[in-house]
Amino acid sequence: MRLIILPLLFLCSLSFAxxxxxxxxxxxxxxxxxxxxxxxxVKNQIDSIWDITEPNTEIEFICLSKAEEKKLTPKMHIRLxxxxxxxxxxxxxxKRIRPEYTSIRSVKAKPNRNTxxxxxxxxxxxxxxxxxxxxxxxxxxxxxxxxxxxxxELVQDGSCSESKIISSVxxxxxxxxxxxxxxxxxxxxxxxxxTRVEVVVTLCEYYTLEDILMAGLITKNADQIIExxxxxxxxxxxxxxxxELKSDAFISIYFPLQDxxxxxxxxxxxxxxxxEGVLDWEINKDGSVKEIASxxxxxxxEFVEDTEFEEGYGEEGVYAETDGYLMKTxxxxxxxxxxxxxxxxxxxxxxxxxxxxxxxxxxxxxDIKAVMGGYEYAPDGTVKFExxxxxxxxxxxxxxxxxxxxxxxxTQDVVIGKAHRIEMDIxxxxxxxxxxxxxxxx
Numbered sequence: 036m037r038l039i040i041l042p043l044l045f046l047c048s049l050s051f052a053x054x055x056x057x058x059x060x061x062x063x064x065x066x067x068x069x070x071x072x073x074x075x076x077v078k079n080q081i082d083s084i085w086d087i088t089e090p091n092t093e094i095e096f097i098c099l100s101k102a103e104e105k106k107l108t109p110k111m112h113i114r115l116x117x118x119x120x121x122x123x124x125x126x127x128x129x130k131r132i133r134p135e136y137t138s139i140r141s142v143k144a145k146p147n148r149n150t151x152x153x154x155x156x157x158x159x160x161x162x163x164x165x166x167x168x169x170x171x172x173x174x175x176x177x178x179x180x181x182x183x184x185x186x187x188e189l190v191q192d193g194s195c196s197e198s199k200i201i202s203s204v205x206x207x208x209x210x211x212x213x214x215x216x217x218x219x220x221x222x223x224x225x226x227x228x229x230t231r232v233e234v235v236v237t238l239c240e241y242y243t244l245e246d247i248l249m250a251g252l253i254t255k256n257a258d259q260i261i262e263x264x265x266x267x268x269x270x271x272x273x274x275x276x277x278x279e280l281k282s283d284a285f286i287s288i289y290f291p292l293q294d295x296x297x298x299x300x301x302x303x304x305x306x307x308x309x310x311e312g313v314l315d316w317e318i319n320k321d322g323s324v325k326e327i328a329s330x331x332x333x334x335x336x337e338f339v340e341d342t343e344f345e346e347g348y349g350e351e352g353v354y355a356e357t358d359g360y361l362m363k364t365x366x367x368x369x370x371x372x373x374x375x376x377x378x379x380x381x382x383x384x385x386x387x388x389x390x391x392x393x394x395x396x397x398x399x400x401x402d403i404k405a406v407m408g409g410y411e412y413a414p415d416g417t418v419k420f421e422x423x424x425x426x427x428x429x430x431x432x433x434x435x436x437x438x439x440x441x442x443x444x445x446t447q448d449v450v451i452g453k454a455h456r457i458e459m460d461i462x463x464x465x466x467x468x469x470x471x472x473x474x475x476x477x
Contacts, residue, residue, distance in 0.1 A: 057174070060088055063097040064123070069107070071118040073126055081126060082413050088175055095140065096123055096171040116168045123171045129414040136174045141167040194246055195239040195268075202232045202273070207334060207353055212240040213291035214267055215353060217334045222284035223271065232273055239268040242293050244399055244406065245473035248432060251395055253408040254373065256305070256316050258422045262403045264302050264360050264372040265290035271367060280365050289333050290372045291359040296404075298326055299374055304362050307369025313408055316371050322364040324372055331355045376403045378424030384449070385456040386418045386431055392443055394435040394461065396420075400427055401477050425452040430476055433461050434469075442469045446476060 098119035200206035221228040304322025307314040334353040396409030412419035435443035445461035
């Protein structure tokens, strides 16, 4: 990493100014004199400056050196900068930086260096309309989330179950892995109180690390690692339309501890939001989590007679079968029982894996039951894991599932901090073999 950053300190002129509320960074790229092609050094400069730049920043990549401006003619200035900017744009778009975040800046050749154009949604053809020296402008928006490599299809077979409840009756549903969800009466928005309508509830459970991996899930809050005590997907529908809970209605969810799992302090209620193709978990400030022991009451209820729907009704009480966590939440969809572990120093790891299929890269921490995602760092296929805890034992997992049901897997044990870059291989195998291999890792 030092070899990549050092050129930035000497060859990039980093200047900061305010344009509206956006910070501006200027970087002169170190092209070989009078050459248009991107060298490894220039690609490393682009990767590094993009990676270390904070969101809400505008970066200007200057493609003509001061020495070239002095020695070359104005006509050569224009032609060389156009060709170089074309190459830079191609590289940025290969890095999955969307075209709407890139534009072309043009200034008149000497002696009058006034800006004459700043194009939006830059494309290669637009260079024809620029008669001056060009540079590339790239915005890193304040809401930036990197693009994670994803499998083409997620596997959730066997993790979901379906139940039916009546909206006006306090109801309890049970998941196959021990999850219990209690719905109070009249809790759904858009359904009048005491109206007896049938609500279809889908509950998907993800407790084991292999289930989390096979579903393409991760455990992160922004750039922070979080430790899961269990995650679920909870969907409620009436007449095929998804329902939401009333703002003052809270459901109760019991997350049972799995075998050989210890109770952890500081668990909180999180909800999942899809950001750039992956779930990012946000704290639900209105939710709460408490530890619960085996045999403790989850729900105390009067006997309710219901002749139309017998299953899930009529309990005089619901009790925890094992130790676990009891959550109160006013959210549906993706729900996670998590905490922030104390991980100390954080580091990065680069992973290179040659592949012909789309792969999800994950780093699994079995000791703290956490899964982090790796994102595409450079067009050569290098993947980066960021802000991972130094000294922790982890397993890098590369998993791919194609639309025609082909399965690919690669794994490698690492100790964070002992290496900054690793290379790994993947191989094709059956779905059964993949699940068996994943189960054997943890």
